Amino acid sequence: MNDDSSVHRIAAVVRKHVSDLPPGTRLPSTRELSRAHGVGPVTVQRAVAALVSEGRIETRPGVGNFVAAPRLSRRRDVSWQAAALGPPRPGVPEQAGSGLRGVPDDTIALHSGYPLPALQAGSLVAAALSRAAKDPAASRPAPSMGIPSLRHIFAAELAGRDGCDVGADDVLVTSGGQAALVAAFRGLARPGDTVVMESPTFWGAIAAAAEAGLTVVPIAARPDGPDPDELERVLTLHRARLVYAQPTWHNPTGAAWSPAARSAVLDVLRDHGAFLVEDDWARDLTLEGRTPAPLVCGDPDGHVVHIRSLTKSMAPGIRVAALVARGPALQRIRASRWAADLYVSPVLQLAAAGVLAAPAWQRHLVRLRRELLGRRDALVAAVREHAPLAELTAVPRGGLSLWVRLPDGTDAGTVAARCLQAGLAVSAGDEWFPAEPDGPFLRLGFAAAPPDQFDRAAGILGRVLDGPQP
Amino acid sequence: MNDDSSVHRIAAVVRKHVSDLPPGTRLPSTRELSRAHGVGPVTVQRAVAALVSEGRIETRPGVGNFVAAPRLSRRRDVSWQAAALGPPRPGVPEQAGSGLRGVPDDTIALHSGYPLPALQAGSLVAAALSRAAKDPAASRPAPSMGIPSLRHIFAAELAGRDGCDVGADDVLVTSGGQAALVAAFRGLARPGDTVVMESPTFWGAIAAAAEAGLTVVPIAARPDGPDPDELERVLTLHRARLVYAQPTWHNPTGAAWSPAARSAVLDVLRDHGAFLVEDDWARDLTLEGRTPAPLVCGDPDGHVVHIRSLTKSMAPGIRVAALVARGPALQRIRASRWAADLYVSPVLQLAAAGVLAAPAWQRHLVRLRRELLGRRDALVAAVREHAPLAELTAVPRGGLSLWVRLPDGTDAGTVAARCLQAGLAVSAGDEWFPAEPDGPFLRLGFAAAPPDQFDRAAGILGRVLDGPQP
Numbered sequence: 001m002n003d004d005s006s007v008h009r010i011a012a013v014v015r016k017h018v019s020d021l022p023p024g025t026r027l028p029s030t031r032e033l034s035r036a037h038g039v040g041p042v043t044v045q046r047a048v049a050a051l052v053s054e055g056r057i058e059t060r061p062g063v064g065n066f067v068a069a070p071r072l073s074r075r076r077d078v079s080w081q082a083a084a085l086g087p088p089r090p091g092v093p094e095q096a097g098s099g100l101r102g103v104p105d106d107t108i109a110l111h112s113g114y115p116l117p118a119l120q121a122g123s124l125v126a127a128a129l130s131r132a133a134k135d136p137a138a139s140r141p142a143p144s145m146g147i148p149s150l151r152h153i154f155a156a157e158l159a160g161r162d163g164c165d166v167g168a169d170d171v172l173v174t175s176g177g178q179a180a181l182v183a184a185f186r187g188l189a190r191p192g193d194t195v196v197m198e199s200p201t202f203w204g205a206i207a208a209a210a211e212a213g214l215t216v217v218p219i220a221a222r223p224d225g226p227d228p229d230e231l232e233r234v235l236t237l238h239r240a241r242l243v244y245a246q247p248t249w250h251n252p253t254g255a256a257w258s259p260a261a262r263s264a265v266l267d268v269l270r271d272h273g274a275f276l277v278e279d280d281w282a283r284d285l286t287l288e289g290r291t292p293a294p295l296v297c298g299d300p301d302g303h304v305v306h307i308r309s310l311t312k313s314m315a316p317g318i319r320v321a322a323l324v325a326r327g328p329a330l331q332r333i334r335a336s337r338w339a340a341d342l343y344v345s346p347v348l349q350l351a352a353a354g355v356l357a358a359p360a361w362q363r364h365l366v367r368l369r370r371e372l373l374g375r376r377d378a379l380v381a382a383v384r385e386h387a388p389l390a391e392l393t394a395v396p397r398g399g400l401s402l403w404v405r406l407p408d409g410t411d412a413g414t415v416a417a418r419c420l421q422a423g424l425a426v427s428a429g430d431e432w433f434p435a436e437p438d439g440p441f442l443r444l445g446f447a448a449a450p451p452d453q454f455d456r457a458a459g460i461l462g463r464v465l466d467g468p469q470p
Numbered sequence: 471m472n473d474d475s476s477v478h479r480i481a482a483v484v485r486k487h488v489s490d491l492p493p494g495t496r497l498p499s500t501r502e503l504s505r506a507h508g509v510g511p512v513t514v515q516r517a518v519a520a521l522v523s524e525g526r527i528e529t530r531p532g533v534g535n536f537v538a539a540p541r542l543s544r545r546r547d548v549s550w551q552a553a554a555l556g557p558p559r560p561g562v563p564e565q566a567g568s569g570l571r572g573v574p575d576d577t578i579a580l581h582s583g584y585p586l587p588a589l590q591a592g593s594l595v596a597a598a599l600s601r602a603a604k605d606p607a608a609s610r611p612a613p614s615m616g617i618p619s620l621r622h623i624f625a626a627e628l629a630g631r632d633g634c635d636v637g638a639d640d641v642l643v644t645s646g647g648q649a650a651l652v653a654a655f656r657g658l659a660r661p662g663d664t665v666v667m668e669s670p671t672f673w674g675a676i677a678a679a680a681e682a683g684l685t686v687v688p689i690a691a692r693p694d695g696p697d698p699d700e701l702e703r704v705l706t707l708h709r710a711r712l713v714y715a716q717p718t719w720h721n722p723t724g725a726a727w728s729p730a731a732r733s734a735v736l737d738v739l740r741d742h743g744a745f746l747v748e749d750d751w752a753r754d755l756t757l758e759g760r761t762p763a764p765l766v767c768g769d770p771d772g773h774v775v776h777i778r779s780l781t782k783s784m785a786p787g788i789r790v791a792a793l794v795a796r797g798p799a800l801q802r803i804r805a806s807r808w809a810a811d812l813y814v815s816p817v818l819q820l821a822a823a824g825v826l827a828a829p830a831w832q833r834h835l836v837r838l839r840r841e842l843l844g845r846r847d848a849l850v851a852a853v854r855e856h857a858p859l860a861e862l863t864a865v866p867r868g869g870l871s872l873w874v875r876l877p878d879g880t881d882a883g884t885v886a887a888r889c890l891q892a893g894l895a896v897s898a899g900d901e902w903f904p905a906e907p908d909g910p911f912l913r914l915g916f917a918a919a920p921p922d923q924f925d926r927a928a929g930i931l932g933r934v935l936d937g938p939q940p
Contacts, residue, residue: 049827053622058630061832068630078772078797084711084743085798089660094801096614096808117609126603129817133596138787139587144566152523160528160538175645175789178812190559191661191683207809213661213683241554273554302548317608317817319645327548328555331564338566339677340810342648347599347787348815357519362531 006039010047013037018056023069027057091210093431097203098416099445103425108457110379111425112448113251113400114316119371119447121355121364125315128354132347142346144338146173146322150353154308154322157356164297166306166324172334175344176319177281177309178204183340184277184305184323185212185242187333194240198226200432200441202251205244205279214242216434221253223394225261231268241274247295249282252403252432252443254396256292266295269303275329278306284313284365287373288397302326305333310352312400313368320344320352372400375446379454383444386458389465390442400447403429406440410469415442418467424460476509480517483507488526493539497527561680567673568897569915573890578927580849581895582918583721583870584786589841589917591825591834595785598824602817612816614808616643616792620823624778624792627826634767636776636794642804645814646789647751647779648674653810654747654775654793655682655712657803664710668696670902670911672721675714675749684712686904691723693864695731701738711744717765719752722873722902722913724866726762736765739773745799748776754783754835757843758867772796775803780822782870783838790814790822842870845916845924852924853914857932860912870917873899876910880939885912888937894930 010033018027028036033044048065051057058068095101099113132138137147145151151171158164174180181204189195191213197205199218209216217238219226225247234240245265247257257265269276278295296306306324325333355361376395379402383390390404406412412428419426429441442461449457480503488497498506503514518535521527528538565571569583602608607617615621621641628634644650651674659665661683667675669688679686687708689696695717704710715735717727727735739746748765766776776794795803825831846865849872853860860874876882882898889896899911912931919927 045829046827049829050619052630053619053626053823053827055622055626055629058626059832061836076770076772076796078799080740080743081772081797081799084745085658085802086660088802092805092809094805096812100611100614100808100812102613114611117606120609122609126600129603130596130600133599133787136587139590139592139785141570141584141786143572144570149520149523152525156522156525156528159525175811175815179810182810186681188555190556204809204812211656211806211809270550273550275554300546302546302551315609316611316813317603317815319811319813319815326546327551329548329551332555332558335562335564336681339562339674339681340649340652341645341789342566342570342674343786343789345645345787345789345815345818348818353523357516357523359515359529362529366531 006043007046010037010039010044011050014047014051015056018067021067023067025067027065029064092207097431098427106423108424108453109448110444110457111427112445115312115447119368120315122315124355124358124360124364125318125351128351131354132350135350138347138350140346142343142349144343145334146171146344147346147349147353150349153353153356158294158297165300170324170326170330172323172330172337173344173349174321174323174337175341176311177279177307177321178208179340180307180321180323181205181208181277181279182211183333183337185209185214186336188275188329189214189242193242194238195242195244196234196240197244197434199434200252200429201434202246202279203431206434218434221250221255223255225257225265228264228268231265235272235274243274243276244279245276246279246281248280248292249285249396249398251281251399252401254394254399254403256398262295262298266298274303276304278304280306280308281312282399283308285372285400286398287369287376296324302329305329313365314355318348318352320348372447375451378451379444379446382454382458386455387462387465390461401443401445404442404444406442406465410440412440412442415464418464419460422460422464424457476513477516480507480509480514481520484517484521485526488537491537493537495537497535499534562677567901573895576893578894578923579918580914580927581897582915585782585870585917589838590785592785594825594828594830594834595788595821598821601824602820605820608817608820610816612813612819614813615804616641616814617816617819617823620819623823623826628764628767635770640794640796640800642793642800642807643814643819644791644793644807645811646781647749647777647791648678649810650777650791650793651675651678651747651749652681653803653807655679655684656806658745658799659684659712663712664708665712665714666704666710667714667904669904670722670899671904672716672749673901676904688905691720691725693725695727696735698734698738701735705742705744713744713746714749715746716749716751718750718762719755719866719868721751721869722871722899723863724869724873725864726868732765732768736768744773746774748774750776750778751782752869753778755842755870756868757839757846766794772799775799783835784825788818788822790818842917845921848921849914849916849924852928856925856928857935859935860931871913871915874912874914876912876935880910882910882912885934888934889930892930892934894927
């Protein structure tokens, strides 16, 4: 916008001006600045606000704006905290997974788990947010279970598309998929309990379990779903009553459980009186073929707690997800959710409902899937041609990334670090493993970089893998 | 808006129409409905979307809209969950505090802890949200610590207004004050640890502590702040290293700690190597006199973890708060925060930054405080005149409510239930006590009902208290 460039221009002029003045000097009024620079008063106010937030100007309400004094800090002594905090808690990494980290603008971003802005429902979301902000329900705290219209839409989606026996009463709205995971783990288990997870699996789930004080017992992730006998053994051996899984477009491998595995796992859950948290993060991200019906649709008796997130297919700003559960399990999870954040922003809930109900939403999904399919093919071709040592474990039919296995003896972390030095961000596979990794892997995302960078990216990876390994 | 009433009108006509048709019947197209009812296609689409969300219409993308089949559920059997879930966890109530519950429209809402829409920064927030939705940063996941401009503004606010030695690096953005509390309790303590809290205190803090597996040890809340000798004794006796408090406009009593108490508590914290979580929920809600500087400003060494929420003074839709901490404590809390929800909606962060930087924000606060002061006086007068048996414990100089003591032997829950039957919602004081209540209390909010209802409200309370007690 032209307006933004005027704001930046005025801010730069005033920034220069105040750097030459002693602290406490009064600045000209908005009106004077507006006249002197030939811009509107709103532009001046926005420039001043930017400088206030930088700490260069300070506003005394009703008096005026003044050059701020530079902050002089006395040396802090936080050494006492070591004894107060004790050793770090096991299992919770200091930082979120590499897919959430920022990289320099000129780095090719194959590490990120989020679609580029060009693939998002940007204008649809912006329009829905503007409408939501004016809705009377936006000025009241939202109900603890979520805003009724949004709960209806989530339930209708499951009931309509997959013939699922799910009603709005079974739906709890949360602040995104991670918050839903945390509420489910806390609601269904206690510190010291065990949760069974596929290995590899989503690092956020591993962290959520660690935060809830749970012990994670891994079970091998297989291309068609876990081996039911192995699941049975693990549940018995560890006296576990809780499983976490992504049956559709598993992150990171992209696998989808077969119908036989789905039905066998449901049988095991029933036999063991166990819960399974179904993290259906990629429901909207099928690239080829049909999207399997969620596990929850084959389970009327409340063994499956279903989580459906919107962040990846809608926009990162809409931190809204749905959790479906039945019976006392839903009550427990609901209590954990309210204790975590009281209620989910009504503006975001109304905006999510507005987007989901808009006819343009379906068109957005069709376009998104088509674009992602083209990118997947382009990255597969680029890796095969330029980085033949990176072995594709499968060509995923859904999701946002490839999962490649590096030659035995390679260290995935070192490869990722060397790629980054050469201008390519990728994720070392280790963070997806709840226990020891069963080999060196990389995750390569195809949604967060433009496809014309894929050949160059694969070339960098190929050269790093061809070089000497530590 | 007129537009909304057309949507409702068309929705009503179509609802009636589909109720007479067999499931699967195809509906006229948007264009046909638009022509038939003389409204625009957008209006028709919104009406159809409403009926889809009610489950009356189902959309088959690319085909059309159809009358939906009524859902027939088979009887669910969730009885197995009893054994799987075990006994309920201690200390976490199934529902949030009564201040968050909805009441019928014709009930006088003295229970709510949220200002009426008329007192909110509605148009300022709506404009900031619209701008935020178009910001490029809204289409990327936000950094784990928060968006830099917002962190700068929060730090500048503390540094500018109170001369606090706080920089943007000390600030972590969270999804509202409750999420900040949870992250602080989890980051600073482990399950089984003890946290000392004033009694009474905010029910959300009690629940957050219970969810984190902490034991709450109460200390009497006094009008000028806790007795430092008592705090010393409690910390020693329970080997506690963590305190939670609201030193400014304590919820529910409205008290503010004296400068002497502030300084004595800081000394106790230093002597004991302890942390204090300062819940500064009402920084913007001073009604009379000066707002005391936050406790964190007297503490460069990181004993105080400061939480500053925007929800009450800005709008319920902006679930954004700042947490200030130093040293390893900040790192621990940051890890707990990302594990809880990955990142805070960038749209809400940008909108919050936009509102805080707008000149109109200060004008909003001035108006809000003036309005609240008038309401406080009106409710004080009404209670004194019409409900003399409800003893005002103090006339608060900040916050959103009065804390009244009922005659000994009264049951606060029964009084609240009788008031509700008579059309008045109030909160029984019991939920603010982490242990046994030290008497029967009610909290009466003056922000969520129009002041012309206060006389009637106090009249209802007076009649209930005059009646026979159980």
